[in-house]
Amino acid sequence: MTDAIVIRGLRKAYRHVLAVDDLSLTVPQGQRLALLGPNGAGKTTTISVLLGLLAPDAGATSLFGRDSRSAVNDGLVGVMQQEIGLPPRVTVRELVRFARAVFPAPLPYDEIVAQTGLTGLDRARVDRLSGGQRQRVRFAMALAGDPKLLVLDEPTAGLDVEARRDFWDGLSTSGRTVVFSSHHLDEADRFADRIVVLNRGRLVADGTSAEIKRGGDLEDAFLALISGRIA
Numbered sequence: 017m018t019d020a021i022v023i024r025g026l027r028k029a030y031r032h033v034l035a036v037d038d039l040s041l042t043v044p045q046g047q048r049l050a051l052l053g054p055n056g057a058g059k060t061t062t063i064s065v066l067l068g069l070l071a072p073d074a075g076a077t078s079l080f081g082r083d084s085r086s087a088v089n090d091g092l093v094g095v096m097q098q099e100i101g102l103p104p105r106v107t108v109r110e111l112v113r114f115a116r117a118v119f120p121a122p123l124p125y126d127e128i129v130a131q132t133g134l135t136g137l138d139r140a141r142v143d144r145l146s147g148g149q150r151q152r153v154r155f156a157m158a159l160a161g162d163p164k165l166l167v168l169d170e171p172t173a174g175l176d177v178e179a180r181r182d183f184w185d186g187l188s189t190s191g192r193t194v195v196f197s198s199h200h201l202d203e204a205d206r207f208a209d210r211i212v213v214l215n216r217g218r219l220v221a222d223g224t225s226a227e228i229k230r231g232g233d234l235e236d237a238f239l240a241l242i243s244g245r246i247a
C-alpha cells in the first residue's frame with residue numbers, strides 16, 4: 017500500500033532561523049503519529065510544508081504518492097489548524113452541515129457526529145460548548161470530507177486537563193492516518209501508535225511510546241532527548 021506521508025530531506029529556514037533541518041519521515045496508512053517537541057522545534061513548519069502551505073528550501077513531501085498540494089486540494093486530507101475561529105450563534109448541526117456541503121463526497125452527517133462524540137449536542141450552539149467540545153466540532157469539520165489523512169496541529173492547545181480529556185474521549189479515527197502535534201506527552205502516550213520527537217528542526221527520536229520511554233517515564237525520556245542527553 018502506498019505510504020500516507022513521505023518526507024525526504026526536508027529543510028526550511030526563515031531568514032536566519034533553520035526551522036526544519038534535513039527531516040525524513042515515512043508514515044504508513046492507518047498509523048496514528050504524534051509529533052512532539054519543545055516550542056520552536058519545527059512541528060508547525062513541518063505540517064505547513066506537508067500541507068503545501070509553505071514551500072520547502074530543500075527536500076520534498078508527498079501524500080499518498082502524490083504532490084502534497086494536489087492531495088490536499090482533492091480532499092484527501094482533513095486539517096485542524098491552530099487558532100481557527102468558529103462563528104458565533106450557529107449550532108453544531110448547522111456548522112457540520114455547512115462543512116459537508118463543501119465536499120463532493122462527504123461523510124454522512126450521523127457518522128461525523130458519532131465519530132466525534134458529538135451525539136446529543138447537534139442542537140447546541142458552538143459558542144456555548146466547552147473548550148474540548150468546541151475542539152471536537154473543529155475535528156468534525158476536518159472529518160467532513162471523509163479524508164484519508166487527518167492532520168491536527170496542537171488540537172488541545174490552551175485547554176485544561178478536563179477539556180483535553182473531553183476532546184480525546186469519544187473520538188474515533190476509524191482506520192484513518194492521523195498526525196497530531198502536541199505538548200502533552202500523556203496524549204501521545206494514549207492516542208498515538210508512534211511518536212516522533214523533533215528538536216531544533218531535527219528528528220531526535222522515532223518509535224513507539226514504549227521504545228521511547230525505555231522502561232522509564234515518557235517525560236524524563238523527552239527531557240533527556242531535547243537536552244541532548246540521549247542521542
Ligand SMILES: Nc1ncnc2c1ncn2[C@@H]1O[C@H](COP(=O)(O)OP(=O)(O)OP(=O)(O)O)[C@@H](O)[C@H]1O
Pocket residue numbers: 030033034035053054055056057058059060061062
Ligand atoms: N513565519 C515565521 N517567521 C520567522 N520565523 C518563524 C516563522 N514561523 C516559525 N518561525 C521560527 O521557526 C522555528 C520553528 O517554529 P515552528 O512554529 O515550526 O515550531 P513548533 O514546534 O511548531 O513550535 P510551537 O510548539 O511553539 O508551536 C522557531 O524558531 C520559530 O520562531
